[in-house]
Amino acid sequence: MLSTIRFLICALFIVAMAPAHSAPRALGEGEAMMGQFVQARYLRGFDRPILSEGEFFLLPQSALIWQTEKPFFSRMVIDEKGLSQGLKGAEVTRLSFKQFPGFKLLRDTFENSLSGNWQPLEEMAGAKLLPADGKYSLRFSPKTSGLTLPFAYLNFEIGDFLETVEIVKSNGDRDVITFSDQRVAPVAEVSAAVDASKEKQP
Amino acid sequence: MNRVGLLIYLALLCSAVAIIGWRLQDGLPLDTNIVAMLPQSEEAEWVARAEAAERSQGSNQLIVLVGHPDFETARSAALDLGKTLEDNGIVNLAQNQLEKTTLASLSELLFPHRTRLLSEGDRRLLSAGQEQVIVDRAMVQILSPLSLADAELIRRDPFLLLPNYIAASTENSSKLLSRANVLAVEENGKWFVLVRGRLAGNPFDKGFQSRARKTFDEVEDKLEKRHGDVEILKTGAVFYGEHAYRQAEDEAGFIGMISLIGIVILNFLIFRSFHPLALSLLAIASGIAGGLAVTLLFFGTLQLLALVFGAGLIGISVDYAFHYFCERFNQASSVPAARARAIRSGLTLGLVSSVLGFITLALTPFPGLQQIALFSASGLTLAYLTVLYVFPYLDRAAPFRHGERYLNFSMALHDFWWRDGTRTWRWLFVALLVGAGILGAMRITVDDDVRRLQSLPQDLQAEEQAIRHLAGIENQTHRFFVRGSNPDEVLQAEEALALDLEALRASGIIGSYRMISHFVPSKARQLENQALVENLLMPHLAGHMEAIGLSRVVPYEPTDGVLTIDQFTDANLPGLFSHLRIYKTPGIVVHAVSLSGVKDTAPLVSLAEKSENVALISQADSLSKTFGAYRIRALIMLAVAYAVVWVFLSLRYGFVGAFKVMIPSMAAVILAPCLIALLGEPFTFFNAMSLMLIFAIGLDYALFNREASGKRQRRAMLANGLSTISTLLAFGLLALSETFAIHAFGITILVGISLAYILAPRAADIDHPMTEPL
Numbered sequence: 018m019l020s021t022i023r024f025l026i027c028a029l030f031i032v033a034m035a036p037a038h039s040a041p042r043a044l045g046e047g048e049a050m051m052g053q054f055v056q057a058r059y060l061r062g063f064d065r066p067i068l069s070e071g072e073f074f075l076l077p078q079s080a081l082i083w084q085t086e087k088p089f090f091s092r093m094v095i096d097e098k099g100l101s102q103g104l105k106g107a108e109v110t111r112l113s114f115k116q117f118p119g120f121k122l123l124r125d126t127f128e129n130s131l132s133g134n135w136q137p138l139e140e141m142a143g144a145k146l147l148p149a150d151g152k153y154s155l156r157f158s159p160k161t162s163g164l165t166l167p168f169a170y171l172n173f174e175i176g177d178f179l180e181t182v183e184i185v186k187s188n189g190d191r192d193v194i195t196f197s198d199q200r201v202a203p204v205a206e207v208s209a210a211v212d213a214s215k216e217k218q219p
Numbered sequence: 220m221n222r223v224g225l226l227i228y229l230a231l232l233c234s235a236v237a238i239i240g241w242r243l244q245d246g247l248p249l250d251t252n253i254v255a256m257l258p259q260s261e262e263a264e265w266v267a268r269a270e271a272a273e274r275s276q277g278s279n280q281l282i283v284l285v286g287h288p289d290f291e292t293a294r295s296a297a298l299d300l301g302k303t304l305e306d307n308g309i310v311n312l313a314q315n316q317l318e319k320t321t322l323a324s325l326s327e328l329l330f331p332h333r334t335r336l337l338s339e340g341d342r343r344l345l346s347a348g349q350e351q352v353i354v355d356r357a358m359v360q361i362l363s364p365l366s367l368a369d370a371e372l373i374r375r376d377p378f379l380l381l382p383n384y385i386a387a388s389t390e391n392s393s394k395l396l397s398r399a400n401v402l403a404v405e406e407n408g409k410w411f412v413l414v415r416g417r418l419a420g421n422p423f424d425k426g427f428q429s430r431a432r433k434t435f436d437e438v439e440d441k442l443e444k445r446h447g448d449v450e451i452l453k454t455g456a457v458f459y460g461e462h463a464y465r466q467a468e469d470e471a472g473f474i475g476m477i478s479l480i481g482i483v484i485l486n487f488l489i490f491r492s493f494h495p496l497a498l499s500l501l502a503i504a505s506g507i508a509g510g511l512a513v514t515l516l517f518f519g520t521l522q523l524l525a526l527v528f529g530a531g532l533i534g535i536s537v538d539y540a541f542h543y544f545c546e547r548f549n550q551a552s553s554v555p556a557a558r559a560r561a562i563r564s565g566l567t568l569g570l571v572s573s574v575l576g577f578i579t580l581a582l583t584p585f586p587g588l589q590q591i592a593l594f595s596a597s598g599l600t601l602a603y604l605t606v607l608y609v610f611p612y613l614d615r616a617a618p619f620r621h622g623e624r625y626l627n628f629s630m631a632l633h634d635f636w637w638r639d640g641t642r643t644w645r646w647l648f649v650a651l652l653v654g655a656g657i658l659g660a661m662r663i664t665v666d667d668d669v670r671r672l673q674s675l676p677q678d679l680q681a682e683e684q685a686i687r688h689l690a691g692i693e694n695q696t697h698r699f700f701v702r703g704s705n706p707d708e709v710l711q712a713e714e715a716l717a718l719d720l721e722a723l724r725a726s727g728i729i730g731s732y733r734m735i736s737h738f739v740p741s742k743a744r745q746l747e748n749q750a751l752v753e754n755l756l757m758p759h760l761a762g763h764m765e766a767i768g769l770s771r772v773v774p775y776e777p778t779d780g781v782l783t784i785d786q787f788t789d790a791n792l793p794g795l796f797s798h799l800r801i802y803k804t805p806g807i808v809v810h811a812v813s814l815s816g817v818k819d820t821a822p823l824v825s826l827a828e829k830s831e832n833v834a835l836i837s838q839a840d841s842l843s844k845t846f847g848a849y850r851i852r853a854l855i856m857l858a859v860a861y862a863v864v865w866v867f868l869s870l871r872y873g874f875v876g877a878f879k880v881m882i883p884s885m886a887a888v889i890l891a892p893c894l895i896a897l898l899g900e901p902f903t904f905f906n907a908m909s910l911m912l913i914f915a916i917g918l919d920y921a922l923f924n925r926e927a928s929g930k931r932q933r934r935a936m937l938a939n940g941l942s943t944i945s946t947l948l949a950f951g952l953l954a955l956s957e958t959f960a961i962h963a964f965g966i967t968i969l970v971g972i973s974l975a976y977i978l979a980p981r982a983a984d985i986d987h988p989m990t991e992p993l
Contacts (some may be wrong), residue, residue: 056362056364058361058362058366060369060370060373060768061370061371062370062374063370063374063767063768063769064768064769064770065768066768067361067362067767067768069362083363083364085359085362088358088766089355089358091355091358091359091362093359093363093365095365100363100365102356102359102360102363104352104355104356104359105352105355107352109352109355109356109359109360110356110359110360110363110383110386111386112365112367112386115394115396117367118396118397118398120365123365124365127364165397167365167367184364186369188369188370188371189370190369190370192364194364
């Protein structure tokens with residue numbers, strides 16, 4: 018009997034000592050984020066995925082800067098109004114969210130997921146973050162009235178921060194973006210890093 | 220002579236009725252197009268037609284925004300509204316075609332031509348040998364996580380030429396977003412959904428206007444009951460037209476009734492008989508028939524302004540009738556022919572003076588003024604024949620036994636001007652008039668701004684402004700019309716114009732411009748583009764395909780033919796461009812080039828002057844200029860008319876005598892604009908046109924005073940008084956109108972005719988009366 022009690026106490030102790038699923042982190046007031054990304058575009062009928070990698074900078078409520086460094090340097094700034102892609106210092110693409118409102122949702126989703134603000138995404142998806150293997154996941158398939166979305170659904174894998182997002186298109190194309198080296202810093206510091214990163218342009 | 224006159228009258232009247240019957244077989248060809256009043260010239264004709272076509276396009280539009288805080292409610296209410304309007308035959312909805320104009324359907328049409336369609340920026344890059352930028356751009360866009368390009372598109376267009384072409388050519392400033400198959404905009408927490416369509420009827424047809432208004436009111440109530448607090452903003456010519464008709468109808472009903480009652484009372488009060496009224500109507504009807512017939516015979520159509528002013532001028536025919544019937548107060552003669560003889564001199568001189576004045580007006584190159592002149596001259600002539608040669612046959616009545624009181628009273632004004640005892644008052648009155656005239660002259664402001672002259676209802680204008688603000692529709696003040704003998708020629712002309720416009724854009728003189736060739740380049744331009752792509756871009760294709768992992772496909776297969784504008788209907792041409800296609804007839808095609816953010820018009824004028832196939836249009840300016848030109852021309856011709864009449868009257872009165880006869884009319888014409896300026900009224904085209912009426916009627920008053928002497932003076936003064944009262948009742952009351960043009964006409968007549976009547980007795984010459992009839 019005593020051995021049974023001892024076993025139960027030990028078992029409880031072990032359970033109690035086991036690592037709990039820590040909730041994903043969210044950016045606080047005045048905080049911004051920067052890190053690395055690797056993107057693989059899987060296009061149907063193509064020989065291989067198209068790979069790219071670089072740095073990203075998230076300035077909440079302001080802009081997401083997507084700086085591709087491989088296979089060559091380019092820079093995309095996504096703000097509230099739309100996106101602008103630059104190449105060798107010149108703008109080559111401008112896309113207004115007025116023309117493509119579905120992209121505005123994708124942009125907001127990127128900002129919310131990168132900054133750990135999962136509640137609005139859970140509400141839109143009608144689902145909660147699912148814990149698995151010490152991490153979380155979310156399948157994001159929002160119900161929007163009449164908005165044509167540039168994706169069928171998104172799969173998120175989340176550790177402390179967003180680690181991977183898979184963007185699945187309705188035609189079967191998909192993009193897998195993996196984030197690493199995320200670092201939270203004051204907005205001013207990230208802004209300075211944004212300016213400094215321009216220097217990388219060859 | 221009387222019998223010959225009657226026969227001439229009958230022949231003319233029968234001819235007039237026959238002409239009217241022949242011309243009106245297909246209804247009254249009333250021309251409401253103000254541009255048609257412009258001088259006809261070879262250069263301007265196509266512009267006038269283009270403006271008319273564009274106005275017709277614009278006036279057929281109905282735009283409504285349905286607002287509600289909840290998008291789904293706003294959308295549902297908008298769809299309800301659209302369906303009801305369509306079911307009731309009010310509009311053909313544009314929404315039905317929304318699907319057809321989506322990016323996907325456009326892409327399908329444009330895709331085979333993708334190597335021939337290059338944006339201006341891409342052309343510049345290729346021409347400058349910077350094709351690598353286009354290759355890299357494609358790569359950047361393919362790599363973007365927010366990419367528009369899918370596998371299928373990249374496989375068939377790895378350089379993404381078409382999406383970049385569409386993005387560059389359809390960039391627009393509208394705030395409306397495509398959502399759930401409707402166009403919508405969110406502002407201050409409220410969604411506004413667009414309902415847009417082409418009217419199923421004529422927006423200027425009163426029946427259609429009433430039906431549209433009724434349906435709209437009913438559906439508004441229905442939507443409120445079904446969807447709660449729904450805000451509806453609407454605009455379209457049909458609403459403005461309906462308002463204008465309603466206002467005109469209300470005013471015409473009110474003012475017309477007062478003036479009619481007044482004239483009938485006046486007739487019964489003075490003549491105590493129905494007979495004069497009936498014969499006056501015969502004179503008026505004959506005048507209108509004569510004017511209408513001659514105008515239709517020479518012009519084929521009748522301009523609205525000519526009808527309005529012409530009908531006003533032949534109101535003088537009532538005055539002729541008054542002079543005839545006032546002769547019945549002459550107890551000494553009971554012979555109707557004698558009555559006609561007594562007034563013949565004054566009537567003839569008055570008619571010839573008026574006709575000479577109108578002939579002068581007809582010499583101007585303005586069809587509008589020519590029509591007014593011809594209508595009035597021919598109408599007055601027939602009215603004149605009616606009074607002199609028909610009235611005596613229909614009038615068998617004995618002289619009036621009453622009227623002494625009226626005759627004596629009407630001489631009060633004459634006595635004021637001629638009695639020695641009133642000399643001081645006379646000078647005081649003249650000094651007062653001159654003083655007021657000088658003061659008014661200093662305050663005269665000229666206004667040809669058509670926007671103010673239109674006096675549009677404020678509530679409808681506010682709704683239109685709200686729609687413009689919400690939808691981000693810029694009020695484009697200027698545009699070009701470009702002409703060619705076929706669509707491709709017009710596209711080439713646009714591309715030539717674009718070179719200059721690009722320079723103006725770069726220097727900030729214009730903000731931007733849009734032309735159809737931005738979307739469908741000319742054949743020559745497409746072939747140039749293809750050569751650039753083949754020579755400069757295609758050598759990079761293999762490397763680019765290798766970089767993105769694409770093999771086993773031939774993305775750019777050669778195709779024959781070029782994209783033409785004829786491949787697009789108005790339904791599948793994007794809305795940004797469809798309204799630029801103005802009209803196409805065999806041998807002549809006109810497109811518009813829209814301009815926005817115009818800072819300086821002078822360089823644009825210079826551009827238009829470079830080619831006879833390019834015309835600069837400013838809707839408001841061009842109409843304002845038309846009105847301004849008319850105003851000045853009318854004043855010049857008025858002066859010329861006075862000079863011609865002076866010469867004519869000199870034959871009877873001598874140069875000085877003729878001038879004296881003309882002084883009251885000229886003083887009224889000069890003083891009227893000055894006095895109304897004291898009331899804060901601007902001087903416009905409509906005021907200038909009213910002066911023509913004052914010229915003619917004022918001369919009549921003066922001539923009757925000059926021709927009458929002895930006892931007849933009293934009858935002439937009574938007839939002038941009656942003419943003045945009837946003219947003021949018929950036209951002076953128009954001053955109460957809220958429609959600016961009618962108000963301006965009315966107030967000028969009110970002041971001018973009053974002055975002409977008051978001053979007319981000075982035309983008499985007590986010392987040298989006219990004893991010899993003409």
